[in-house]
Amino acid sequence: xxxxxxxxxxxxxxxxxxxxxxxxxxxxxxxxxxxxxxxxxxxxxxxxxxxxxxxxxxxxxxxxxxxxxxxxxxxxxxxxxxxxxxxxxxxxxxxxxxxxxxxxxxxxxxxxxxxxxxxxxxxxxxxxxxxxxxxxxxxxxxxxxxxxxxxxxxxxxxxxxxxxxxxxxxxxxxxxxxxxxxxxxxxxxxxxxxxxxxxxxxxxxxxxxxxxxxxxxxxxx
Amino acid sequence: xxxxxxxxxxxxxxxxxxxxxxxxxxxxxxxxxxxxxxxxxxxxxxxxxxxxxxxxxxxxxxxxxxxxxxxxxxxxxxxxxxxxxxxxxxxxxxxxxxxxxxxxxxxxxxxxxxxxxxxxxxxxxxxxxxxxxxxxxxxxxxxxxxxxxxxxxxxxxxxxxxxxxxxxxxxxxxxxxxxxxxxxxxxxxxxxxxxxxxxxxxxxxxxxxxxxxxxxxxxxxxxxxxxxxxxxxxxxxxxxxxxxxxxxxxxxxxxxxxxxxxxxxxxxxxxxxxxxxxxxxxxxxxxxxxxxxxxxxxxxxxxxxxxxxxxxxxxxxxxxxxxxxxxxxx
Numbered sequence: 390x391x392x393x394x395x396x397x398x399x400x401x402x403x404x405x406x407x408x409x410x411x412x413x414x415x416x417x418x419x420x421x422x423x424x425x426x427x428x429x430x431x432x433x434x435x436x437x438x439x440x441x442x443x444x445x446x447x448x449x450x451x452x453x454x455x456x457x458x459x460x461x462x463x464x465x466x467x468x469x470x471x472x473x474x475x476x477x478x479x480x481x482x483x484x485x486x487x488x489x490x491x492x493x494x495x496x497x498x499x500x501x502x503x504x505x506x507x508x509x510x511x512x513x514x515x516x517x518x519x520x521x522x523x524x525x526x527x528x529x530x531x532x533x534x535x536x537x538x539x540x541x542x543x544x545x546x547x548x549x550x551x552x553x554x555x556x557x558x559x560x561x562x563x564x565x566x567x568x569x570x571x572x573x574x575x576x577x578x579x580x581x582x583x584x585x586x587x588x589x590x591x592x593x594x595x596x597x598x599x600x601x602x603x604x605x606x607x608x609x610x
Numbered sequence: 611x612x613x614x615x616x617x618x619x620x621x622x623x624x625x626x627x628x629x630x631x632x633x634x635x636x637x638x639x640x641x642x643x644x645x646x647x648x649x650x651x652x653x654x655x656x657x658x659x660x661x662x663x664x665x666x667x668x669x670x671x672x673x674x675x676x677x678x679x680x681x682x683x684x685x686x687x688x689x690x691x692x693x694x695x696x697x698x699x700x701x702x703x704x705x706x707x708x709x710x711x712x713x714x715x716x717x718x719x720x721x722x723x724x725x726x727x728x729x730x731x732x733x734x735x736x737x738x739x740x741x742x743x744x745x746x747x748x749x750x751x752x753x754x755x756x757x758x759x760x761x762x763x764x765x766x767x768x769x770x771x772x773x774x775x776x777x778x779x780x781x782x783x784x785x786x787x788x789x790x791x792x793x794x795x796x797x798x799x800x801x802x803x804x805x806x807x808x809x810x811x812x813x814x815x816x817x818x819x820x821x822x823x824x825x826x827x828x829x830x831x832x833x834x835x836x837x838x839x840x841x842x843x844x845x846x847x848x849x850x851x852x853x854x855x856x857x858x859x860x861x862x863x864x865x866x867x868x869x870x871x872x873x874x875x876x877x878x879x880x881x882x883x884x885x886x887x888x889x890x891x892x893x894x895x896x897x898x899x900x901x902x903x904x905x906x907x908x909x910x911x912x913x914x915x916x917x918x919x920x921x922x923x924x925x926x927x928x929x930x931x932x933x934x935x936x937x938x939x940x
Contacts, residue, residue, distance in 0.1 A: 428813050432663075432688040432828040437618075437808040441686075470725065474663075474689040475718035479725055517721065570753075574717050575830055577754035578747075582831065 397548035398608030401497040402454060405461040407607075409450055412600035413443040419596055426589040430576040435477065435589040442473035442481070457496040458503070462489030462510075476574055477590065480514050480527065481597075487513040500548040508535050518573060525571040525583065527590035534559035534598045549605040556602035559595040566591045611805045611812070618807035622664045622686055629671060633934055636674055643695050645671040646681040650703045656774040656783045657681070657703030659696060660712040660767060662719055663688040665806070665907045666827055668935030669763060675933035676940065678771035679712075687806050687907070688828045690718035696726030700735045708736035708780035710787060712766055714759025715743035716828075738780050740787040742766055744796045744915065746855040747824030747833050758826050761865045761904050761915030762794035768936065772929035786926075790917060797851040798913035799844055800825040800832060802871060804906045823847065827869070827906040827913075841876070845883035848914045853891050858918040861896035863927055864888070865915040870905035872912055877901070880912055896924055903935065 398404055416423075420436030427435035446468035455461045466486030470478050488510030492498050498506070511531045520526045522533075537558035541551035566588040571577040576588070615621050623640055630638035637646040651657060660670045661683030670682035680703035685691035700709045709730070713723045720741070727737040742759035770787040778786075800822040803812035806829060813829035816822055821844070824833035839847070856862075866881040868874070881900045888895055896919055904913070919927065930939035 424809055428809065429831070432830055433806045433809045433813045434687065434689050438686065438689055471692050471694050474685045474692050474722065476690075476716075476721055478690075478692060478718070479721035518717065572753045574755055575826075575828065578758065578826060578830060578833075580749075580754075580833065582833075 397500055398605050399497045400458050400500065400503050400548065402456055402458055402461050404604065404608065405458050406450055406454060408601050408604040409443075409447055409461065409465060411604050412597050413447040415596050415600050416440055416443045416593070423589050423593055426587055426592055430571065430579055430583050430586045431589060432575055434475065435593065438473050438475055438477055439593055442469045442478065445472040457492070457494055458498050459489045459492030459494060459506075462486070462492065462506075464489075476518070477593070480518055483517050484510040484514045484531070500542055500551065503548070504535065504538050504542055504551075507538070511535050520573040523569060524573045525566045525569040525576060525588045525591070526573050527588070527594040529566045529569070529588065530559040530562040530591040530594035530598065533562040547609075549602075549609040552598070552602040552605045556595075556599045559598040563587060563591040563595040611810055613805070613807060615807055618810070621807045622684055625664070625667070626684070629934070636934075642698055643684055643691065644681060644699055644702070645674045645684070646699065646702050647674055647676070650680050651705035652680070653705050654707055654777055655705055656707045656778065656780045657700065657705065657709040658712060658767065658771055658774055658783075659683065659699045659703060659709055660763070661685065661691045661696060661699070662714050663690055663828065666905050669904045670767070672935030673764070673767050673933045675931070677775050677929055677931035678767050678933050678936065687808065690716065690722045693722050693726035693729060696723060697729045697733070700726070700730040700737065701733065704735045708738065710770065710774070710780065710783055711737060711739045712763065712770070712787065713739055713741050714763055715741050715756050716758060717755050736780060738784040740766065740770075740784060740791060742791050744791060744794045745826065746795050746797050746851050747826070749833070760798060760827050761796040761867050761913050762791055762917065764865060764903050765794050765863065765915065765917045766790045768931060769923055769926045772926035772931070775929065790923065793919070793923070794915055794917040795852045795856040796913050796915040797848045798825045798827065798832070798869070798911065799823055799848060800869065800909055800911040802910040804829040804870070804909035806907065821911070825906075825909075825911065827904060829906060829909065841880045842883045842886070844912075845880060845887045848912075849884060849887035849891065852914055852916050853888070853893060856916055856918060858893055858916065860918050860920060861894040862888075862916040862918050863897045863899070864895050865903065865917075866898065866900045867904050867913045867915065868902035869909040869911040869913065870902055871908040871910035874901065877912060884914055897927055
């Protein structure tokens, strides 16, 4: 890991608004692929549910933009809970709400505060869904992403580089779900037949991390 | 795949508008995705609220009415409803006697109903929850999300609904709902995959000449694929799976359920085979319900749910019910 000397992006409400716009666009673009991944081992709706949720969250944040980064994440989480349904709604909603609450009312957040908030959110997802890494869920992308971000920041990297590392870790984590047998969620009903398919939740989680990395990279550029 | 729809995004709202037009005895709130008994809350009565992804009609909205549910919360197709819906439903049906949430055991439904229960209790509504998990096709509950809720949901909604209609308090209605679930088991078979409006093509590939054993009701594939069998052979497999797990020592109510795409002609023929198979296994059948009740869109196939009953459960089964999907005795 090369420590970055570039000034990191400022993690304020505007940064997370730009993340949300990017994430909503990516989810919209990739919705069909998410639904396709959800077909053999799920119920063929992950893409359309995520699209509906992020469209609603984006609209809500643009209508009344919160003034703090915590406020943006909390509002997005609430919107996802109210619009996505399924397991993804409460899980992604809890991830972002808990992260948002952890950030509190301060602005801007430091990279370390932001990482700690994400970790709090990811831990809440594990608790709510009762899953651990290796169960073939979104945690298989989220946990390595937070670890990679943490490792990079501890090594002196800036936020943009840290999130770039998190993106790679999330992508690898999602890809690594292919040989796993699902132990949580609807795919678990398939038993060994869930092996050989990439988990749609880990895939969408990796997309959200990638959107974060892109937003940070653009801010630095 | 051709479908009788406008656009995929509006199928649930369109169906709700149609329900409103067909059933003036129900309040159908298209905007908030709620179906409520018109006379709710019924004074002194425990309110029954259920819900789940759409695509299983008549479950749950078709079971709203006297003697069954007070409200149903339809989600998107195969997607659990959101907490806002259940909170609104609980407020609409609570007479002060409390509300029972009937929840099919799927990760999404459980999470959303749990969140709703917390919020509704914050608003002063007493909430009890019963989880329906009757699908014996899910063998290893330790390493899965647990057994799915399928056909037994109809039994829980009917029997607990009848008890609530008699004015029983929340603890008794909850206990009975739990007992009905524990007395019920199901197993499903698909002859074809279903097609969700969002995807527009079958959710899994099931070649001609093969069937899928142990399917759920969300277009998810089952446990095992076999070559096509006769109705009698399928009945033996299904009845074995259910009876071996339930081990009934009293009469049962049998739900011989269509998945949505199998004609009643075939379903009644299958029912004859189910009765034959049950008789061979010395399981007496007290009542039988044949039809498409807990469906999976256009999936061809069937499921069998058996609920072991005593005199109380049989009395509650025979009690009057007046809903779009189930109606007798009144």
